[in-house]
Amino acid sequence: MSLSTHHLYVHVPFCRLVCAYCDFVTVGGRGADIASYPDLLLAELAMRPASGHLATIYFGGGTPSLLPADRVARVVGAAIDRWGNAPTEVTLEANPSSRETPDWAGLRVAGVNRISLGIQSLRDAQLQMLARGQTADEGLAAYAAVRAAGFENVSIDLIYGIPGQSRADWREGLNLVLALAPEHLSLYALQLALAPDEWAAPPRPGALRWRKRMVPRQDDGLAAAQYELAEEVLDAAGFEHYELSSWARPGFESRHNSAYWERRPYTGIGAGAHSFDGRSRSWNERDLDAYMARTKAGERAMADSEQLDEPTRAFEAIALGLRRVTGLSRAAFANEFGTDPVERFAAAIGEGADLLEVDHDRIRLTTRGRLFANEALVGFAP
Amino acid sequence: MIPPERTRNFSIVAHIDHGKSTLADRLLEATHTIDPRQMTSQVLDSMDLEREKGITIKARAVRLQYEAKDGQTYALNLIDTPGHVDFTYEVSRSLQACEGAILVVDASQGIEAQTLANMHLAVEQHLVIIPVINKIDLASADPEMVLAELEETLAIPREEVILASAKEGRGIDEILEAIVKRIPPPSGEASTPLQALVFDSHYDQYKGVVAYVRVANGTLHDHERIRFMATGVETDILELGYFRPQPVPTRRLTVGEVGYVASGLKSIADARVGDTLTDADRPAAEPLPGYRQALPLVFAGIYPMRGDEYPLLRDALEKLHLNDASFVYEPESSVALGFGYRCGFLGLLHMEIVQERLEREFGLELIASAPSVEYRVKRLNRADELVVDNPAKFPPAGEVEAISEPWVSATVITPTDYIGPIMELATTRRGDFINMEYLDPKRVNLHFEMPLAELIIDFYDQLKSRSSGYASLDYAYLGYRLGELVKLDIMVSGEPVDALSLIVHRSNAFRVGKSLVEKLKELIPRQMFEVPVQAAIGSNIISRETIRAMRKNVLAKCYGGDITRKRKLLEKQKEGKQRMKRIGSVEIPQEAFLAILRMNEGQ
Numbered sequence: 001m002s003l004s005t006h007h008l009y010v011h012v013p014f015c016r017l018v019c020a021y022c023d024f025v026t027v028g029g030r031g032a033d034i035a036s037y038p039d040l041l042l043a044e045l046a047m048r049p050a051s052g053h054l055a056t057i058y059f060g061g062g063t064p065s066l067l068p069a070d071r072v073a074r075v076v077g078a079a080i081d082r083w084g085n086a087p088t089e090v091t092l093e094a095n096p097s098s099r100e101t102p103d104w105a106g107l108r109v110a111g112v113n114r115i116s117l118g119i120q121s122l123r124d125a126q127l128q129m130l131a132r133g134q135t136a137d138e139g140l141a142a143y144a145a146v147r148a149a150g151f152e153n154v155s156i157d158l159i160y161g162i163p164g165q166s167r168a169d170w171r172e173g174l175n176l177v178l179a180l181a182p183e184h185l186s187l188y189a190l191q192l193a194l195a196p197d198e199w200a201a202p203p204r205p206g207a208l209r210w211r212k213r214m215v216p217r218q219d220d221g222l223a224a225a226q227y228e229l230a231e232e233v234l235d236a237a238g239f240e241h242y243e244l245s246s247w248a249r250p251g252f253e254s255r256h257n258s259a260y261w262e263r264r265p266y267t268g269i270g271a272g273a274h275s276f277d278g279r280s281r282s283w284n285e286r287d288l289d290a291y292m293a294r295t296k297a298g299e300r301a302m303a304d305s306e307q308l309d310e311p312t313r314a315f316e317a318i319a320l321g322l323r324r325v326t327g328l329s330r331a332a333f334a335n336e337f338g339t340d341p342v343e344r345f346a347a348a349i350g351e352g353a354d355l356l357e358v359d360h361d362r363i364r365l366t367t368r369g370r371l372f373a374n375e376a377l378v379g380f381a382p
Numbered sequence: 383m384i385p386p387e388r389t390r391n392f393s394i395v396a397h398i399d400h401g402k403s404t405l406a407d408r409l410l411e412a413t414h415t416i417d418p419r420q421m422t423s424q425v426l427d428s429m430d431l432e433r434e435k436g437i438t439i440k441a442r443a444v445r446l447q448y449e450a451k452d453g454q455t456y457a458l459n460l461i462d463t464p465g466h467v468d469f470t471y472e473v474s475r476s477l478q479a480c481e482g483a484i485l486v487v488d489a490s491q492g493i494e495a496q497t498l499a500n501m502h503l504a505v506e507q508h509l510v511i512i513p514v515i516n517k518i519d520l521a522s523a524d525p526e527m528v529l530a531e532l533e534e535t536l537a538i539p540r541e542e543v544i545l546a547s548a549k550e551g552r553g554i555d556e557i558l559e560a561i562v563k564r565i566p567p568p569s570g571e572a573s574t575p576l577q578a579l580v581f582d583s584h585y586d587q588y589k590g591v592v593a594y595v596r597v598a599n600g601t602l603h604d605h606e607r608i609r610f611m612a613t614g615v616e617t618d619i620l621e622l623g624y625f626r627p628q629p630v631p632t633r634r635l636t637v638g639e640v641g642y643v644a645s646g647l648k649s650i651a652d653a654r655v656g657d658t659l660t661d662a663d664r665p666a667a668e669p670l671p672g673y674r675q676a677l678p679l680v681f682a683g684i685y686p687m688r689g690d691e692y693p694l695l696r697d698a699l700e701k702l703h704l705n706d707a708s709f710v711y712e713p714e715s716s717v718a719l720g721f722g723y724r725c726g727f728l729g730l731l732h733m734e735i736v737q738e739r740l741e742r743e744f745g746l747e748l749i750a751s752a753p754s755v756e757y758r759v760k761r762l763n764r765a766d767e768l769v770v771d772n773p774a775k776f777p778p779a780g781e782v783e784a785i786s787e788p789w790v791s792a793t794v795i796t797p798t799d800y801i802g803p804i805m806e807l808a809t810t811r812r813g814d815f816i817n818m819e820y821l822d823p824k825r826v827n828l829h830f831e832m833p834l835a836e837l838i839i840d841f842y843d844q845l846k847s848r849s850s851g852y853a854s855l856d857y858a859y860l861g862y863r864l865g866e867l868v869k870l871d872i873m874v875s876g877e878p879v880d881a882l883s884l885i886v887h888r889s890n891a892f893r894v895g896k897s898l899v900e901k902l903k904e905l906i907p908r909q910m911f912e913v914p915v916q917a918a919i920g921s922n923i924i925s926r927e928t929i930r931a932m933r934k935n936v937l938a939k940c941y942g943g944d945i946t947r948k949r950k951l952l953e954k955q956k957e958g959k960q961r962m963k964r965i966g967s968v969e970i971p972q973e974a975f976l977a978i979l980r981m982n983e984g985q
Contacts, residue, residue: 009942024943060941188938224933245938260942274943281946306946316949323940372910373936374952381949381956 004052011270025272038071054083065094069106096142104149155184161223311382327364348379395500396486468729479596482565489523495856568638576600589644678726685722687747698744718881779920811836905974
């Protein structure tokens with residue numbers, strides 16, 4: 001991949017049902033706007049500069065699978081026109097539900113070649129606990145439909161650390177998913193923010209009440225054990241653990257997500273989408289109405305931006321690089337920032353003791369460090 | 383020059399908010415001492431803080447020129463007094479400079495605790511009392527009830543009482559006439575060696591220490607050499623004068639007169655309240671009676687919120703001390719709070735005033751530890767007593783033979799409805815009930831003796847909340863008494879935390895220890911290892927909680943839209959970590975210490 005590689009993120013905020021644990025930019029009950037939203041995406045795309053070579057497109061949400069396949073096709077087509085090349089990886093996140101059955105074949109025709117299925121769990125009890133309006137059977141059915149349409153790169157999201165989910169439940173869940181033979185797995189610990197920070201979408205009052213009920217029932221010791229179990233089970237199943245929450249069969253790492261951890265430039269379009277050009281980051285209006293109104297008026301609906309100074313860039317290089325299980329390359333860091341990170345962050349590395357390991361090429365988190373990544377990273381913060 | 387027989391020296395005393403300052407303002411206006419149009423309300427209270435808190439911190443003395451109904455012109459010296467229990471000694475010195483006092487009582491509140499305290503001080507000084515019922519303009523005023531209270535409680539005949547509304551200017555003429563007619567002129571010998579009572583002082587950056595004096599005997603001359611008898615300090619007078627209310631220089635102050643002496647001295651500690659000024663060349667044989675050095679009763683650690691402000695705090699304390707010699711300070715350090723000062727104050731209000739002045743006048747952000755008292759510790763096989771004002775400095779439990787602590791006599795005046803809750807409060811604070819007097823059928827005067835340590839921690843707030851704000855409090859120092867006291871240590875991961883040690887009565891140790899340990903368990907964030915939190919007396923653990931180890935701390939997701947947010951969270955976490963204090967291997971946020979210190983206030 002050349003240095004001028006670029007990535008496109010397309011945010012689709014609509015959800016039929018907004019999950020109470022979700023911090024992403026989402027809206028429920030706005031089905032009427034789904035039809036007009038893709039035109040706004042096209043309008044924004046036309047306003048945004050397109051540099052380099054477009055390597056990936058990622059439709060994230062929200063629930064991108066709510067978009068009709070022909071609209072997805074138009075966005076993909078417009079991006080290809082804008083950059084003048086076809087990306088190698090086009091991912092679309094989908095919600096497995098019998099009430100919203102996407103036109104999988106149509107999506108393939110639209111250029112999508114990777115599906116990320118939000119199955120979350122294959123046990124109904126846990127799905128109910130998560131208050132997702134979906135059953136395990138619907139997850140299985142969606143997966144089968146995706147395969148039937150010919151998709152050869154499918155990722156499945158699972159959640160652990162669910163109140164009531166034992167270590168045995170989790171093992172069973174992993175085995176059920178492994179039996180489906182996906183190419184990629186993202187395993188997320190259920191993290192419930194009670195105090196909203198200014199950077200996250202504030203939880204709705206009902207969601208906050210739900211979280212307050214759930215949090216006391218969570219057990220971080222159990223969640224840690226579940227994480228360790230996943231590392232063990234997936235390793236045995238031939239998956240490679242390549243990022244803190246991501247596992248893939250060889251060759252199936254998410255190229256798009258890897259771009260974030262490698263700090264490559266990306267353009268984000270849609271409500272709340274973030275963009276990064278290597279030096280600064282900007283983000284769009286989170287509020288759907290504000291995004292739509294400003295975009296309709298012919299301006300980019302940017303909410304704010306930040307310039308990243310050198311210490312901040314260096315910190316992001318560490319924080320994101322350490323999310324990769326292989327860690328970050330000392331030489332690459334030294335090349336970009338002028339000093340060996342082991343020298344520059346000697347204190348933080350010393351404090352990190354059993355959380356970090358350093359060899360002559362790389363710095364990486366230890367097994368224990370992967371459970372305490374925040375503790376290991378704090379010392380590097382500017 | 384008005385002769386001594388047409389001079390009157392008087393004070394106004396009142397419970398807080400009964401209208402003392404407003405009455406003083408009206409007297410100044412009525413005697414044309416000040417133009418009403420130029421009047422900022424409450425001229426005598428010169429510090430902002432005083433105006434805000436409605437109390438007078440520094441006494442001032444103003445000369446009023448009054449043309450009485452008998453056609454003669456009188457010099458009325460109004461000597462203002464601090465209106466709070468912490469300054470009892472200062473009040474008594476101001477009263478010593480007078481022959482009479484106006485006792486102001488609020489027409490709807492009636493007699494309150496400080497009304498009684500001030501009345502007793504005035505009677506001790508053999509002053510003539512002019513009782514005034516103020517605020518009769520209020521809808522809630524009940525002068526009849528107050529007249530009855532004065533008669534029954536203080537044996538003040540109702541015909542002596544003047545009904546007034548300082549706010550509306552009613553009763554002012556009557557008060558001025560009463561000052562002239564009822565208060566005797568000052569007595570004293572003009573020819574004997576000089577004795578002038580220092581009843582207050584302040585520091586002026588140009589004139590040095592300015593002492594407020596009342597000439598008891600002899601005459602003060604400008605530029606003469608004077609001696610402060612208690613401190614032995616001698617100096618030449620830079621300027622002599624009196625206040626109207628602005629300073630008016632004069633050639634001399636003779637017997638009975640009140641005025642100021644600018645001394646050029648650099649430290650207010652050289653001109654202490656209650657000291658006697660005499661002529662250095664022809665000194666008096668003896669000082670005037672009653673001098674004592676004001677002793678601090680309440681102690682607390684004062685720390686800058688930010689460690690780098692320690693030098694600023696030191697300078698601020700030095701400067702403030704120039705103006706207020708009654709607080710003491712010495713450097714101390716605490717693992718939890720860093721470098722700061724252990725300060726001693728006359729009382730809680732004094733502590734609050736000093737702290738506020740430090741914050742307001744010097745722009746400092748401060749943390750104060752819970753107030754404590756000075757304990758006297760008798761050690762095994764040692765004859766001398768150890769005086770300890772900081773629990774952290776207590777000797778180990780094994781060396782202690784006995785501990786004694788200061789006790790006070792507390793007077794609480796309250797409507798009868800609240801007797802129960804107040805009795806309960808006082809007894810849970812180890813108070814001994816002494817007696818109860820009815821002021822009228824609906825109000826009583828409760829008298830307790832209790833340890834000062836119990837009174838300074840939140841007692842006043844509790845008293846107010848249990849009496850819907852109606853009860854008033856006054857207290858006086860009694861002396862030291864033995865107590866079943868123990869030092870309670872708090873340990874985190876086996877390490878004692880100095881800032882959290884406290885002295886408690888043995889019977890409360892378990893309860894206090896348990897609640898502190900429980901609170902700390904809530905406040906100390908989980909660490910990567912298990913942390914025991916214990917309360918101990920000596921080596922005896924009386925309470926224990928365990929903070930479970932954190933098992934993971936990692937962000938599950940970090941994609942394009944999350945990076946800024948998650949970076950900010952980590953930056954915030956780092957900032958928080960930098961404010962943490964390390965006790966052994968455990969990081970404790972400063973907020974935890976602050977919460978505990980505040981909780982101590984509510985024990």
